[in-house]
Amino acid sequence: MRRLIVALLLVIPFGPAWAGPVTSFTLDNGMEVVVIEDHRAPAVTQMVWYRAGSADEPPGMSGVAHFLEHLLFKGTETLEPGEFSATVARHGGTDNAFTSYDYTAYFQRIAADRLGLVMEMEADRMANLRLSENDIATERDVILEERNQRVENSPAALFRERMGAVQYLNHPYGAPIIGWRHEMEALDRAAAVDFYSTYYAPNNAILIVAGDADPEEVRALAEKHYGPIPANPDLPERIRPQEPPQLAERRLSLRDPRVSQPYVARSYLAPERDSGAQREAAALTLLAALMGNGQTSVLNEALQFEQSIAVQVGAWYSGMSLDDASLDFVVVPAPGVTLDEAEAALGEVLTGFLETGPDPEHLERIKSQLRAQEIYERDDVTALAQRYGRALTQGLTVADVQAWPDILQEITDEEIMDAARNVLDRERSVTGYLMAPEVTQ
Amino acid sequence: MRRLIVALLLVIPFGPAWAGPVTSFTLDNGMEVVVIEDHRAPAVTQMVWYRAGSADEPPGMSGVAHFLEHLLFKGTETLEPGEFSATVARHGGTDNAFTSYDYTAYFQRIAADRLGLVMEMEADRMANLRLSENDIATERDVILEERNQRVENSPAALFRERMGAVQYLNHPYGAPIIGWRHEMEALDRAAAVDFYSTYYAPNNAILIVAGDADPEEVRALAEKHYGPIPANPDLPERIRPQEPPQLAERRLSLRDPRVSQPYVARSYLAPERDSGAQREAAALTLLAALMGNGQTSVLNEALQFEQSIAVQVGAWYSGMSLDDASLDFVVVPAPGVTLDEAEAALGEVLTGFLETGPDPEHLERIKSQLRAQEIYERDDVTALAQRYGRALTQGLTVADVQAWPDILQEITDEEIMDAARNVLDRERSVTGYLMAPEVTQ
Numbered sequence: 001m002r003r004l005i006v007a008l009l010l011v012i013p014f015g016p017a018w019a020g021p022v023t024s025f026t027l028d029n030g031m032e033v034v035v036i037e038d039h040r041a042p043a044v045t046q047m048v049w050y051r052a053g054s055a056d057e058p059p060g061m062s063g064v065a066h067f068l069e070h071l072l073f074k075g076t077e078t079l080e081p082g083e084f085s086a087t088v089a090r091h092g093g094t095d096n097a098f099t100s101y102d103y104t105a106y107f108q109r110i111a112a113d114r115l116g117l118v119m120e121m122e123a124d125r126m127a128n129l130r131l132s133e134n135d136i137a138t139e140r141d142v143i144l145e146e147r148n149q150r151v152e153n154s155p156a157a158l159f160r161e162r163m164g165a166v167q168y169l170n171h172p173y174g175a176p177i178i179g180w181r182h183e184m185e186a187l188d189r190a191a192a193v194d195f196y197s198t199y200y201a202p203n204n205a206i207l208i209v210a211g212d213a214d215p216e217e218v219r220a221l222a223e224k225h226y227g228p229i230p231a232n233p234d235l236p237e238r239i240r241p242q243e244p245p246q247l248a249e250r251r252l253s254l255r256d257p258r259v260s261q262p263y264v265a266r267s268y269l270a271p272e273r274d275s276g277a278q279r280e281a282a283a284l285t286l287l288a289a290l291m292g293n294g295q296t297s298v299l300n301e302a303l304q305f306e307q308s309i310a311v312q313v314g315a316w317y318s319g320m321s322l323d324d325a326s327l328d329f330v331v332v333p334a335p336g337v338t339l340d341e342a343e344a345a346l347g348e349v350l351t352g353f354l355e356t357g358p359d360p361e362h363l364e365r366i367k368s369q370l371r372a373q374e375i376y377e378r379d380d381v382t383a384l385a386q387r388y389g390r391a392l393t394q395g396l397t398v399a400d401v402q403a404w405p406d407i408l409q410e411i412t413d414e415e416i417m418d419a420a421r422n423v424l425d426r427e428r429s430v431t432g433y434l435m436a437p438e439v440t441q
Numbered sequence: 442m443r444r445l446i447v448a449l450l451l452v453i454p455f456g457p458a459w460a461g462p463v464t465s466f467t468l469d470n471g472m473e474v475v476v477i478e479d480h481r482a483p484a485v486t487q488m489v490w491y492r493a494g495s496a497d498e499p500p501g502m503s504g505v506a507h508f509l510e511h512l513l514f515k516g517t518e519t520l521e522p523g524e525f526s527a528t529v530a531r532h533g534g535t536d537n538a539f540t541s542y543d544y545t546a547y548f549q550r551i552a553a554d555r556l557g558l559v560m561e562m563e564a565d566r567m568a569n570l571r572l573s574e575n576d577i578a579t580e581r582d583v584i585l586e587e588r589n590q591r592v593e594n595s596p597a598a599l600f601r602e603r604m605g606a607v608q609y610l611n612h613p614y615g616a617p618i619i620g621w622r623h624e625m626e627a628l629d630r631a632a633a634v635d636f637y638s639t640y641y642a643p644n645n646a647i648l649i650v651a652g653d654a655d656p657e658e659v660r661a662l663a664e665k666h667y668g669p670i671p672a673n674p675d676l677p678e679r680i681r682p683q684e685p686p687q688l689a690e691r692r693l694s695l696r697d698p699r700v701s702q703p704y705v706a707r708s709y710l711a712p713e714r715d716s717g718a719q720r721e722a723a724a725l726t727l728l729a730a731l732m733g734n735g736q737t738s739v740l741n742e743a744l745q746f747e748q749s750i751a752v753q754v755g756a757w758y759s760g761m762s763l764d765d766a767s768l769d770f771v772v773v774p775a776p777g778v779t780l781d782e783a784e785a786a787l788g789e790v791l792t793g794f795l796e797t798g799p800d801p802e803h804l805e806r807i808k809s810q811l812r813a814q815e816i817y818e819r820d821d822v823t824a825l826a827q828r829y830g831r832a833l834t835q836g837l838t839v840a841d842v843q844a845w846p847d848i849l850q851e852i853t854d855e856e857i858m859d860a861a862r863n864v865l866d867r868e869r870s871v872t873g874y875l876m877a878p879e880v881t882q
Contacts, residue, residue, distance in 0.1 A: 059500050059613070060682035162689040165610035169603070170621060172500070180611060180685040241501035244621040248603040248695035248873070254688055255868075427696075432689070 022388070023215035024398050027222060029231045030203025034388050034398060035218045036210035038381045044211035045382050046118050047107040048126070049389040051206075052199035054179070055101040055172040055240055055322070060186075063179015064195045066099040067143055067187050071196075072106065073097075074135045076128040081135065084121050091117065101173055102322045103393035109382065112212040119225040126200055127229045136189045144185065147178050155256035159265070159434040166250050167267050167430045170241045171323055201232035206392045210385035243269065243324055246428040255437040262435035263312075263332040264343045269428040270327040273319035273404075275396050281319030282407045283419035284327055288317035289366045290358050290416070291349075292329065296365070299329070302349045309337050309345045322394040327423050339433045350424055358413050367409055374405045463829070464656040465839045468663060470672045471644030475829050475839060476659045477651040479822045485652035486823050487559050488548040489567070490830040492647075493640035495620070496542040496613040496681055496763070501627075504620015505636045507540040508584055508628050512637075513547060514538075515576045517569040522576065525562050532558065542614055543763045544834035550823065553653040560666040567641055568670045577630045585626065588619050596697035600706070600875040607691050608708050608871045611682045612764055642673035647833045651826035684710065684765055687869040696878040703876035704753075704773040705784045710869040711768040714760035714845075716837050722760035723848045724860035725768055729758035730807045731799050731857070732790075733770065737806070740770070743790045750778050750786045763835040768864050780874045791865055799854050808850055815846045 023035045054065045075081040088095040093110030095118075108118045151157040161176045168174030178184070207226065209218045246269055273281035291298050292315025303310035312332040319325050329350075333342035377383045391401045461478030468474065495506045516522040529536040534551030536559075549559045592598040602617045609615030619625070648667065650659045687710055714722035732739050733756025744751035753773040760766050770791075774783035818824045832842045 060680065062611075062682075158688060161685075162610070165685075166607055166689075166691055169606040170503075170616065175611065182683060182685060239501065241503075242623060244602075244606075244623060247599060247697075248607075248693040250607060251692040252689040255690075256688075 022398060022402070025215075025219060027202065027227055029227060029229060031222070031226050031229075032206045032392065033218065033222050034206065034208045034385075034392070035213060035215040036208065036381055036384050036388065037213065037215070038210065039212050042112045042212050043109060044112045044115050044209060044213050045107060045109045045385050046115060046122065047105055047208040047210075047385050047389050048122050049103050049105040049206040049208065049393050050199055051102070051204050051238065051393045052104055052195070053100050053102040053393075054175065054177040056199065056238070057172065057175075057195070058191075060183055061191050061195075062175040063143065063177075063184040064187055064191050065104055066178055067139065067184070068192050068195050068200075069097045069099045069104050069106075070139045070143060071131055071135060071192055072125050072129065074132075074139070075130050076124045077130060078124060078128070079121065084125065087121065088118065093118070099177055100390075101177060103390065105386075105389055105393075107382075107385070115209065115213060115218070116221050116225070119221050123225040123229060126202070126205065126226070129196060129200075131189055131192060133189060136187075136192065140184070140187060143178070144181070147181055147184060151176070151178060152181070155254065155259045155434060158256070159254045159432060162252055162254060163265060163267055163430055163432045166252055166432075167269060167326060168324075169243060169246065171243050172240055173321070173323065198232070198234075198236065201235060202226055202229050203231035204235050206389060208385045208389050210381035238322070240323055249426040250430045251432070252430065253433040253435065255435055257437055259434055259436045261332060262339055262433065263330055264339045264346065265432045265434070266329045266343075266346060267430045267432075268327045268423050268425065270317060270325050270423045271319070272321045272323060272325040272394070273391075273396060273400070275400050278319075278396075278400060278404060278407050279411065279415060280419050280422070281317075281325075282404070282411050283415040284317045284319060284423060285408060286358075286363065286366055286370075286411055287416050287420050287423075288315040288327060289370070290362060291315035291353070293366065293369070296362065298353055298362075299331070299346070299349055302352075303331060303342075303345055307345060308334055309342060310334055320390050320394060339435060343431060343433075354417070354420060354424065357417050360413065363413060363416070370408050371405070463839060463843070466656075466660060468643065468668055470668060470670060472663070472667050472670075473647045473833060474659065474663050475647065475649045475826075475833070476654060476656040477649065477822055477825050477829065478654065478656070479651065480653050483553045483653050484550060485553045485556050485650060485654050486548060486550045486826050487556060487563065488546055488649040488651075488826050488830050489563050490544050490546045490647040490649065490834050491640055492543070492645050492679060492834045493545055493636070494541050494543040494834075495616065495618040497640065497679070498613065498616075498636070499632075501624055502632050502636075503616040504584065504618075504625040505628055505632050506545055507619055508580065508625070509633050509636050509641075510538045510540045510545050510547075511580045511584060512572055512576060512633055513566050513570065515573075515580070516571050517565045518571060519565060519569070520562065525566065528562065529559065534559070540618055541831075542618060544831065546827075546830055546834075548823075548826070556650065556654060556659070557662050557666070560662050564666040564670060567643070567646065567667070570637060570641075572630055572633060574630060577628075577633065581625070581628055584619070585622070588622055588625060592617070592619060593622070596695065596700045596875060599697070600695045600873060603693055603695060604706060604708055604871055604873045607693055607873075608710060608767060609765075610684060610687065612684050613681055614762070614764065639673070639675075639677065642676060643667055643670050644672035645676050647830060649826045649830050651822035679763070681764055690867040691871045692873070693871065694874040694876065696876055698878055700875055700877045702773060703780055703874065704771055705780045705787065706873045706875070707770045707784075707787060708871045708873075709768045709864050709866065711758060711766050711864045712760070713762045713764060713766040713835070714832075714837060714841070716841050719760075719837075719841060719845060719848050720852065720856060721860050721863075722758075722766075723845070723852050724856040725758045725760060725864060726849060727799075727804065727807055727811075727852055728857050728861050728864075729756040729768060730811070731803060732756035732794070734807065734810070737803065739794055739803075740772070740787070740790055743793075744772060744783075744786055748786060749775055750783060751775060761831050761835060780876060784872060784874075795858070795861060795865065798858050801854065804854060804857070811849050812846070 026032050057064050088108050091114050095108040097106040165174045299313040310331050311334050314330040317327045331342045331346050464476045498505050529549050532555050534549050536549040538547040606615045740754040751772050752775050755771040758768045772783045772787050
């Protein structure tokens with residue numbers, strides 16, 4: 001592995017020829033366009049990202065953003081339900097969509113000379129969606145079944161939902177992206193159409209074209225297909241309810257008979273990446289990697305190898321959110337170790353880290369891994385397109401995205417320690433136990 | 442005390458002469474009117490209740506219902522700011538207002554022959570409020586200072602806020618009535634005016650006149666003063682986000698250096714009183730009284746007298762809410778007793794109660810106390826007016842209010858046990874510790 005990283009590092013000086021140039025511009029109707037060139041294969045990825053996700057839903061209508069994502073595959077004035085994806089497939093392409101807290105995105109991967117075709121269809125469903133009551137009823141069953149499979153059938157998913165709901169006291173990130181089941185059941189045509197007409201407009205969308213495309217050709221095609229769609233003059237400001245000061249440490253226990261492997265999770269409210277101010281988020285990214293990434297992570301070394309307390313550990317931070325993010329830890333205890341013991345051991349490792357700070361060699365290794373990851377991702381235009389789309393829907397700019405890899409490399413151990421001291425505050429934390437019910441006689 | 446209760450019980454057969462007849466009717470514009478006659482003194486209480494409280498606020502605007510309550514004392518087209526209360530006082534009356542989760546209410550107590558005057562002014566500010574930017578800035582400072590005094594200066598109040606926020610994962614009852622400070626700071630004229638024009642309308646209001654008033658005269662005056670105000674045809678349906686299944690027991694700890702007396706609180710999500718279906722709420726009312734009311738309560742006997750674990754205990758249930766209510770317990774440990782020990786003792790008492798059920802004599806005593814309380818309250822027309830106002834703003838009817846005292850008396854110990862078994866479910870509970878920070882070296 002080490003050898004591979006070195007090899008990749010050696011490649012860098014020869015230039016990131018495959019990654020691009022990245023060109024961006026804005027249409028007259030406010031639609032942002034980002035073109036990521038990659039001419040190695042005659043294929044292109046189109047993504048349209050809307051600055052509208054589950055955290056933008058009206059109260060009581062959780063799930064409507066994701067519901068609408070499903071409904072976009074129904075018909076328009078000129079396309080029959082299902083015809084969009086069938087057309088893409090007939091031309092040898094693939095398409096899909098996804099929804100998160102801050103965005104909903106649609107994409108197709110197709111032969112480069114079919115870009116106009118997918119733009120025409122994507123522009124069509126941005127403006128001309130037609131939803132019958134039958135579409136609504138059918139697709140509501142689909143999303144409810146999706147929730148069954150992904151959430152109700154998974155104690156871990158139910159647990160994550162409740163962790164989120166207790167982490168966020170006021171912010172809509174406390175509700176699941178897929179929606180609370182009882183609210184999903186009540187989603188109707190009016191709810192979907194309201195969300196659509198509020199948020200699906202060119203001045204709330206970002207078009208990303210990645211692959212074998214020329215920026216000027218993309219501009220001409222975008223002007224032709226998206227240009228005629230008028231901006232929504234009533235697009236609401238994107239202001240969500242924010243958290244009050246988090247003053248009280250929280251805990252929760254979810255007991256479910258289906259749990260065979262209990263574990264403890266700890267989540268700390270953490271700042272997100274902000275445009276022009278990404279250093280703390282970069283420090284937290286490194287902190288999470290130091291703590292939980294790979295065999296030599298701090299948690300792994302202490303809890304798995306030295307003490308045999310855990311069979312698995314993890315640490316995550318993603319500052320890719322418009323509002324407050326979280327820094328998360330998980331410890332899956334070894335057989336015979338209680339959740340209390342696992343939690344205490346996690347606490348000791350965190351306390352110890354706050355005293356000693358990162359090992360310089362370890363930090364250097366993490367930075368090398370991030371450089372390598374960066375290089376891998378440059379090879380994948382769809383991953384690059386996702387990176388820009390996610391960033392631009394959370395208030396970052398193309399320049400922020402491009403600065404990020406260097407910022408990660410610049411972060412000092414002092415900055416990591418400052419970020420850790422700031423974020424590892426129990427008052428802003430939730431500790432959760434997922435476990436089987438106690439056996440009672 | 443026992444003697445007093447008996448004496449009062451003897452009085453009942455002589456009739457509730459003072460708790461005069463209750464008449465209710467509706468004006469053509471949808472305004473409900475309830476008249477509670479009490480001719481013992483030539484005074485009258487007017488209350489206007491709006492079906493709009495903090496739980497009806499738009500997301501991110503917590504506090505606007507209470508803010509607007511303050512602003513209603515500013516001017517109208519014909520009244521100068523402050524003139525409303527000054528006029529009431531000049532006529533020998535008093536006035537005030539209050540806001541809760543489900544309602545905002547305004548009242549005056551004044552000589553009976555001034556009822557027309559206060560109706561004229563109350564109707565005026567229902568329709569013709571005028572708010573200057575200066576009013577907004579001044580009164581926002583007032584409510585922020587109110588929050589400082591009532592909440593920020595009180596660890597117990599901060600603790601109750603966080604308990605509520607963790608009890609309600611999705612319902613707006615999780616936000617404090619007074620508002621989250623950061624959202625109060627952002628309240629502006631538009632927010633207040635929006636809330637006012639949405640909810641302050643006769644078809645969303647209940648007029649209660651209690652005291653020396655004749656129903657037909659009240660009808661004539663109400664038609665004269667409130668009748669001309671048009672109904673709001675766009676009054677929204679009163680549907681709030683409801684709780685998802687509460688699957689995970691929650692805990693929180695608030696550590697504040699100002700805490701001199703730590704305590705443990707336990708809150709269980711509980712059903713509210715519903716129109717025509719008040720028996721479970723009545724059983725919970727009795728349960729709370731059995732557990733925490735007075736020197737001979739179950740908790741007091743066990744934790745204070747027998748075990749000396751607590752210096753104070755309490756149990757509360759108020760089903761007077763439109764949506765899910767809560768059943769709450771507090772144990773203030775005796776010196777030397779830890780919060781863990783106090784919580785364990787509370788748990789044992791609850792478990793024991795679920796096994797043994799209420800002592801019949803104790804239950805009878807509680808019912809007697811409730812009968813006595815009922816009689817006391819009949820003597821207080823303002824309390825009666827409040828009772829009807831609260832009930833009618835949460836979906837109950839005049840008939841529900843009148844049936845309630847008898848229902849309380851009818852509840853059996855089996856119904857109490859059923860309600861206790863249903864509600865005392867840790868998965869729907871929050872346990873909170875309020876304490877001073879640990880002393881660290």
